[in-house]
Amino acid sequence: RCCVKGRFGWSFVHSEDRLRKPLIKENGVFREASWDEALDLVAKKFTGLRDTSGPDSLAFFTSARCTNEENYLLQRFAREVMGTNNVDHCAHL
Known part of the structure; x- marks a missing residue:
């Protein structure tokens, strides 16, 4: 049996405020990006940090x-x- 959140806490799934596209911050401003661009950026940042630190x-x-x-x-x-x-x-x- 699910807890209260698990049973009834799913309103965020259909929320109007939910992000629907990736955003990349450049010069202090967010811009929409493609999924490929956003995932490539995350992969590059993760591997760079792992490799250097x-x-x-x-x-x-x-x-x-x-x-x-x-x-x-x-x-x-x-x-x-x-x-x-x-x-x-x-x-x-």
């Missing part, structure tokens, strides 16, 4: 608004792709 310079935080499967995938990505065990959940903050 080591894998433990990265930390990944999961969310109660994600499914169990999404949280599982993020921790697998952090551990197996990025090489860090620095994974936590927002409930611990």
Whole structure:
């Protein structure tokens, strides 16, 4: 059985305020970007940081608004792709 949030806390999924496209900040201003451009930028930044400062310079935080499967995938990505065990959940903050 789900908790109250799990059963009834899904209004954010259809919220008008939800971001629908990636945004990239340039010179202090956000602009819309394609998914490919945004994901390429994130991959470049993550690997650059990992390569220059080591894998433990990265930390990944999961969310109660994600499914169990999404949280599982993020921790697998952090551990197996990025090489860090620095994974936590927002409930611990």
